[in-house]
Amino acid sequence: MDRKEFLSQVGFGAASLFLINCLGGCSKSAATPASTDFTVDLNASGNAALKTAGGFVYTNGVVVAQTLAGKFIAVSQSCTHEGATVQYDASSDRFFCPAHGSVFADSGQVINGPAGRALTEYTVDVNGNSLHVHI
Numbered sequence: 001m002d003r004k005e006f007l008s009q010v011g012f013g014a015a016s017l018f019l020i021n022c023l024g025g026c027s028k029s030a031a032t033p034a035s036t037d038f039t040v041d042l043n044a045s046g047n048a049a050l051k052t053a054g055g056f057v058y059t060n061g062v063v064v065a066q067t068l069a070g071k072f073i074a075v076s077q078s079c080t081h082e083g084a085t086v087q088y089d090a091s092s093d094r095f096f097c098p099a100h101g102s103v104f105a106d107s108g109q110v111i112n113g114p115a116g117r118a119l120t121e122y123t124v125d126v127n128g129n130s131l132h133v134h135i
């Protein structure tokens with residue numbers, strides 16, 4: 001193999017890796033909820049669980065939780081493995097999927113599979129008794 005052949009093959013390999021990474025990273029997540037900007041009223045009876053540290057509710061395809069430390073967090077509720085609904089475990093401050101055991105950090109990052117992609121994390125702004133949940 002001469003120098004020109006070598007550079008040609010290396011260049012093709014790098015371009016292939018880039019293309020594969022881009023195609024994999026550019027796909028739209030099936031777990032992304034349709035509505036990603038909404039308000040949660042803490043005084044509404046359906047949201048009563050959020051008034052307690054460790055409580056959580058599902059709304060607009062998102063699970064919104066209050067950690068034991070009193071912080072509000074939110075991630076997409078559909079597991080990225082096969083779409084089961086994840087639950088919040090306050091004692092570990094993690095989300096888990098009861099279907100096949102995937103575990104996600106409070107930010108949605110995968111800790112244990114089989115899920116291979118993170119849950120979508122949302123920002124939660126607290127304004128009195130109202131939570132603004134958005135990207």
Ligand code: FES
Nearest residue numbers: 079081082097100
């Ligand atoms: S659907 Fe969640 S781990 Fe399989």
